[in-house]
């Protein structure tokens with residue numbers, strides 16, 4: 001079993017009958033969704049899933065996990081998702097899979113958030129992983145120019161030479177920050193949120209409660225972290 005599968009299965013143990021569960025996106029969350037699908041089928045686990053991307057929705061539908069949109073539920077009990085980097089203060093970068101907008105909406109409406117990662121995702125300070133910023137196409141060149149002026153080394157994310165489109169039809173600009181001190185995260189988040197054309201960014205601050213880390217010797221659960 002690989003480390004992503006190990007943490008996916010471990011996290012699924014936190015899901016119990018009657019829960020409304022946010023289903024994350026990515027290669028680690030994939031295993032958690034597979035395990036929930038297995039439990040729905042084999043153990044008649046009674047849950048409602050709220051997906052965070054078209055890809056996860058497709059996977060969950062194929063597994064016959066009952067689904068509702070985030071707008072059809074009163075709350076989400078628990079969301080389980082992957083992450084790209086987690087700092088020593090449990091702040092995170094997400095969006096490597098370009099699903100950050102729906103992921104943040106679902107996470108922000110969840111009573112509890114668990115992130116599942118292999119140990120390579122744990123860092124002292126965020127920033128080695130490029131920070132994704134979701135922007136609407138109109139005016140995106142102006143945002144690229146602004147980020148360039150601010151020495152954030154922006155790169156429009158491309159696939160086969162074309163701008164990738166998120167599930168909402170937006171572009172992703174990746175910022176290359178190298179290392180961001182935790183004290184600079186909130187000002188950076190506020191600055192990005194205030195820019196016209198920016199829809200969302202991949203800084204997930206004070207959101208996670210528990211992290212399950214895949215280590216060679218077995219899964220390790222760390223946290224619980226109180227939201228700020």
Ligand SMILES: O=C(CO)[C@H](O)[C@H](O)COP(=O)(O)O
Nearest residue numbers: 026027028082095096097099
């Ligand atoms: O934020 C995400 C998608 O937008 C993913 O959760 C993140 O990129 C981690 O993915 P993986 O588990 O494949 O490493």
